[in-house]
Amino acid sequence: MLSISNQPEEKGAILTEAVAKxxxxxxxxxxxxxxxxxxxxxxxxxxxxxxxxxxxxxxxKRRVYSLCLRMVSNVAEAEDLAQEAFLQLYRKIGTFRGxxxxxxxLHRLTVNVVLMHLRKKGLPQVSLEETLEPSQGEGPRKDIGxxxxxxxGSLDRVGLERAVGELPPGYRLxxxxxxxxxxxxxxIAGMMxxxxxxxxxxxxxxxxxxxxxxxxxxxxxxxxxxx
Amino acid sequence: xxxxxINSASGDCAEFQDRLPELLGENQDPRNDAHLASCENxxxxxxxLMYIAQQAKLLLPLHDPSPEVWNKIEAGIKTAPKS
Numbered sequence: 001m002l003s004i005s006n007q008p009e010e011k012g013a014i015l016t017e018a019v020a021k022x023x024x025x026x027x028x029x030x031x032x033x034x035x036x037x038x039x040x041x042x043x044x045x046x047x048x049x050x051x052x053x054x055x056x057x058x059x060x061k062r063r064v065y066s067l068c069l070r071m072v073s074n075v076a077e078a079e080d081l082a083q084e085a086f087l088q089l090y091r092k093i094g095t096f097r098g099x100x101x102x103x104x105x106l107h108r109l110t111v112n113v114v115l116m117h118l119r120k121k122g123l124p125q126v127s128l129e130e131t132l133e134p135s136q137g138e139g140p141r142k143d144i145g146x147x148x149x150x151x152x153g154s155l156d157r158v159g160l161e162r163a164v165g166e167l168p169p170g171y172r173l174x175x176x177x178x179x180x181x182x183x184x185x186x187x188i189a190g191m192m193x194x195x196x197x198x199x200x201x202x203x204x205x206x207x208x209x210x211x212x213x214x215x216x217x218x219x220x221x222x223x224x225x226x227x
Numbered sequence: 228x229x230x231x232x233i234n235s236a237s238g239d240c241a242e243f244q245d246r247l248p249e250l251l252g253e254n255q256d257p258r259n260d261a262h263l264a265s266c267e268n269x270x271x272x273x274x275x276l277m278y279i280a281q282q283a284k285l286l287l288p289l290h291d292p293s294p295e296v297w298n299k300i301e302a303g304i305k306t307a308p309k310s
Contacts, residue, residue, distance in 0.1 A: 050304065057297060065296070066288030079296050087303045155282050164286075179283035185252055200252030207251075207276045214279070 034101065035059050042102055046094050053093070057086055060103065064110050070176045071114045073165040081117055085110040111177065111191060118169070155214060163213040171206035178203050243269050251276060 038059060044052030064085050069078035088109060096105055164172060164180075177183045177191075178199070185199040192199070243262040250257040257263070258277075263270045 053304070054297070054301075057300065061296070062291050063288040065292040066290045069290050070286070079292050082292050083296050083299050083303070086300045090300075090304045155278065157282075157285060160279075160282055161286060164283075175283070179280050180286050182284070196252075197249075200248045204248035204251060204276075207279050210279050211272075211275050 034103075038102060042093070042096065045090075046096070053090060056089070056093075060106055061086075063103065064106065067107065067110050067176075067181065068114055070164065070180060071111075071173060072118075072169075073167075073172065077117075081110075081114055084117070085113045088113060107181070111181075115173075115191065118173075159214065159217060160210075163210050163217070166213055167206055167209055171202060171209055174199055174202040175206035175210070179207075240266060240269055244272070247273070247276075251280075 037055070041052045041055045041059070045056055061082065065078060065082040068081040068085070069075065072078055072081065085106075089106060092109070096102065164175065167175060173192075174188060177188050178185065183191075185196045185203075188194075188199045189196045194202075239262055243260065243266070247257060250260070257273050258270075263273065
């Protein structure tokens with residue numbers, strides 16, 4: 001199991017272990033309806049039909065790769081991870097029993113591949129609690145009267161994608177799993193072996209950091225527009 | 228006098244923001260919190276954080292891997308044992 005040592009809970013959270021087998025998600029994870037021909041392809045692939053496996057790859061490559069890319073924010077690494085996820089799928093597809101949607105099962109398998117990779121890469125030493133400047137980590141505890149730039153209505157997908165890519169790895173993981181992929185805190189805590197409180201805290205700090213990044217981007221845009 | 232008011236208000240902000248991860252984490256709506264009735268900064272903060280969370284759900288999987296990925300998978304499955 002991947003775990004996050006969190007003593008104290010809010011500081012120095014560290015990934016320390018591996019991950020579990022893919023299991024059905026229990027929460028409100030974003031689900032896709034079964035794709036046309038998916039069930040037939042699964043059954044054929046389970047019977048050793050490699051063409052059917054390629055079909056499954058075509059159906060799910062975008063989702064798997066996009067998930068990997070968002071989690072690691074590196075194209076080459078994400079492609080390696082997508083490759084590993086599908087190789088694991090090939091080895092394990094016989095164990096898929098349809099207790100959950102195939103896309104959910106594959107999604108969880110992919111998350112586990114990424115988390116395992118990060119552990120091997122050195123996440124035992126990589127803190128999920130990134131070092132932050134007080135102004136970034138503590139948020140806008142500002143004097144009354146200070147006005148901020150509003151984000152609402154100003155955010156586009158590209159800008160948010162870019163900002164997510166700039167998040168420190170630990171923050172990005174929890175943000176992607178919760179806010180993008182729809183995992184619940186108890187699921188994230190289970191996958192990463194941390195407390196639910198730690199997951200909530202990391203998510204909050206990720207959003208705060210994103211807010212800073214996005215506002216800085218907006219401010220730059222306004223200055224450039226004025227020049 | 229004014230300084231005391233600001234300190235007092237800032238203290239409320241710190242207390243509110245300490246509770247915020249839990250409030251948002253429980254999928255509660257913190258916009259009804261009493262503190263926000265008198266604090267524009269925290270109101271704006273909550274609005275921004277909820278907006279970010281909302282927009283994140285719109286980040287669809289839009290990236291395709293290069294064809295090389297399948298080539299490697301295909302090479303890998305030729306030697307891979309199946310469960």
